[in-house]
Each structure stands twice: as structure tokens, then as C-alpha cells.
Amino acid sequence: MHPDATSPSHRIARVAAHLNPTRPQRAQMEEGAALRPAACRAKGGAPGFKVAVVGAAGGIGQSLSLLMKMNPLVSVLHLYDVVNTPGVTADVSHMDTSAVVRGFIGQQQLEAALTGMDLVIIPAGLPRKPGMTRDDLFNKNAGIVRSICEGVAKSCPNAIVNLISNPVNSTVPIAAEVFKRAGTYCPKRLLGVTTLDVARANTFVAEVLGVDPREVNVPVVGGHAGVTILPLLSQVSPPCSFTPDEISYLTNRIQNGGTEVVEAKAGAGSATLSMAFAAAKFADACLRGMRGDAGIVECSYVASEVTELPFFASKVRLGRGGAEEILPLGPLNDFERAGLEKAKKELSESIQKGVSFMNK
Ligand SMILES: NC(=O)C1=CN([C@@H]2O[C@H](COP(=O)(O)OP(=O)(O)OC[C@H]3O[C@@H](n4cnc5c(N)ncnc54)[C@H](O)[C@@H]3O)[C@@H](O)[C@H]2O)C=CC1
Numbered sequence: 001m002h003p004d005a006t007s008p009s010h011r012i013a014r015v016a017a018h019l020n021p022t023r024p025q026r027a028q029m030e031e032g033a034a035l036r037p038a039a040c041r042a043k044g045g046a047p048g049f050k051v052a053v054v055g056a057a058g059g060i061g062q063s064l065s066l067l068m069k070m071n072p073l074v075s076v077l078h079l080y081d082v083v084n085t086p087g088v089t090a091d092v093s094h095m096d097t098s099a100v101v102r103g104f105i106g107q108q109q110l111e112a113a114l115t116g117m118d119l120v121i122i123p124a125g126l127p128r129k130p131g132m133t134r135d136d137l138f139n140k141n142a143g144i145v146r147s148i149c150e151g152v153a154k155s156c157p158n159a160i161v162n163l164i165s166n167p168v169n170s171t172v173p174i175a176a177e178v179f180k181r182a183g184t185y186c187p188k189r190l191l192g193v194t195t196l197d198v199a200r201a202n203t204f205v206a207e208v209l210g211v212d213p214r215e216v217n218v219p220v221v222g223g224h225a226g227v228t229i230l231p232l233l234s235q236v237s238p239p240c241s242f243t244p245d246e247i248s249y250l251t252n253r254i255q256n257g258g259t260e261v262v263e264a265k266a267g268a269g270s271a272t273l274s275m276a277f278a279a280a281k282f283a284d285a286c287l288r289g290m291r292g293d294a295g296i297v298e299c300s301y302v303a304s305e306v307t308e309l310p311f312f313a314s315k316v317r318l319g320r321g322g323a324e325e326i327l328p329l330g331p332l333n334d335f336e337r338a339g340l341e342k343a344k345k346e347l348s349e350s351i352q353k354g355v356s357f358m359n360k
């Protein structure tokens, strides 16, 4: 270190260099040094988890980065994207919450972004436009998820992964194959994020019942696309009953919630704000589980033996190692049993598509 490195004038120079980097300093950043405000004084290692958001400059990524910066369980927040991370990082880093924020841009900085992370949240990849299914995103997003997961396997093989990129029904099997090949696969640590389906189900059911959505909990199982999204309206907490018309309306609206937003946005993307909210809620549940809190149960799309399919969304108990326990589906009524058969047929094809992509 320079003899004057800790002198006030030197510290100010470092801050100034970050705000307006010279050409060599910028080159250094591009070679792998984190894009971060030069810390004026070393911070005393606040306890907490190290979390990375991959796809941090996107519609979901920006709001999610903001929400994770607000989470007191996060001590270090790494923001990675292939574009625009410097601006998002500078912006989020001015929030006076405790997490230290660092930005990373481009493939050559993926390793630095992921090294040492406890939790990696992945909202990277293309969103839908009207008329598309989530599966129509497969060709673009499969490769993006593969390369990010290769980075996870290399740089933070023990991290818990929250995978948001669509089509989730296929991207989670892709991630599993990547980790298997790298010899780092632990099914408990790979969680597909389906929390938005639960948030929508709680909201729409609460509207019908005329109650506060925070008091409602609807298990949503299966997967994250169309008929694979199976709300278990017979298991709503607190217990309640619905007319056949209400069941039909609610099931349809929950299964098509994503399309409702895609159409309302009319070409400007898909759900970002509600998704960031849902992802932040799920990440917080994972972090509380990792901390050792008891009784944390959320729905998630995970490796599962609940059905004959290798992956399935259902309630899982989150703990120190991720999805510690996959809870059974519980009793289904005839309508839900019929829905389950439809869901399994489509899910099976989506899972196979993900696995085949990796075997090509
Ligand atoms: N699981 C769920 O419930 C939901 C999933 N999604 C999915 O989340 C994904 C992201 O959606 P939006 O944020 O709206 O899209 P967006 O296009 O606004 O943002 C995506 C970001 O990913 C970045 N990106 C692309 N390739 C990357 C790579 N190799 N590494 C890192 N970052 C990369 C882009 O630069 C962009 O900033 C989409 O696939 C969307 O379908 C969206 C809503 C709900």
C-alpha cells in the first residue's frame, strides 16, 4: 500500500477516481476489478449473507437489487449483468442500508461476481412479448442459464440458487444438468422461483373473499407455465370454500396471470415489479432458512419425489442447506386431480426438453 494510502487526501483521490475513472483505471475495472465506490474506510465485516443478482440491470433485476439492498440479512450484494451494471450499482449503492454493493459487467467479470456468494438469484434472460409462450423463450434463455450456472459451479459451488429465468420448467432441469456435469449438484440448493404464482393466487383469492391478501395462503404446485400452474384452492389457509364458478375463475386467472401482465404491457415486457417483490420475498425466506430459522415453508420448483416427475413445485421447508424437506401435496379434490394430470403431461415434456438441450 502507498505510505499515504490512508491519509484523507489519498482517500478522497480514490473516491474521485471511482466517480470519474481515468482511462487506465477504467481498463483495470474492465479486466475484472469490481465496479464499486472505493471504500473510504474498510467496513468492519457486518454479519450477513453474500448475495448476487445475475441479470441485475434488467426489469426484474433493478427492482430486485433495490429490495435486496434493503434486506438486513444481506451484508454484501453483487450486481452482475452483461450491460448497464455501473449505473445500477452506483444508484443502488447510495441507499443508506448496510449491504455493501459491488457491480460487475460482462462475461470476464462473472467469476469475480460469483466468488464467495451464499445465494445467487438469477433473473437473466429475455422476457415474453404478447402472443409468446414461456417456452418460446427457450432458445435464447437456455444458453444464458447454462453459462451462468457454469459460472456458479466454478466460483460458488455451495451457493443456493434461486432461478427466475423462463421457461422455469425447463431452465431448472438445465441448471441441474450443468451442476451434475461439474460434479457440484446438490438438489437442495437449486430452487426454481414460483413465488409470483403464490402472490397472485393470494391476491386474487383475497379479492374474491374480501379479505387482506396478507392473511391468505394458497399453495400453488406443479410448475410455472399455463396449466402446469396448479393452485390448490381446497387447501387455502384460512380454510374457506368456493363456488364452482369461483374455482373456475380463480384457476384460470392464476394460470394466466403472467399473460395478463404481458398483454397489459403490450410489448414492453412481462411482470417485473411484482416479480421483483416475489423474488425478494423468496430470497428472504431462503436467507432466514440459511440462518437457521425454523418453520420456513414456501412453494418452489425443485428436484422432487412428490410425483413420478424429477422436478415439481410444491411446498418446501427451507433450512440451512436450502430445500431441506419437500412436503407432500396433501389431499386433492377431483378438479385438482384432473388438473394435476394435465400439469404433469406438459411438465414432463418441458423437463425432457431441458435435459435434451444439455445432451445435444
Ligand atoms: N419465474 C418467474 O415467476 C418469472 C420469470 N420471469 C423471467 O425473468 C427473466 C427476466 O425478465 P426481465 O427482467 O423482465 O427481462 P429484462 O430483459 O428486462 O432483463 C433481463 C436482463 O438479463 C440480462 N442478461 C442477458 N443475458 C445475460 C447473461 N448471460 N448474464 C447476465 N445477465 C444477462 C440482460 O442484459 C437484462 O438486463 C425472463 O426470462 C422472464 O421471462 C419474469 C417474470 C416472472
Ligand SMILES: O=C([O-])CC(=O)C(=O)O
Binding pocket: 127, 128, 134, 166, 196, 257, 258, 259, 261, 262, 270, 271
Ligand atoms: O409471464 C411471463 O412471461 C413472466 C412470468 O413468468 C410471470 O409473470 O409469471
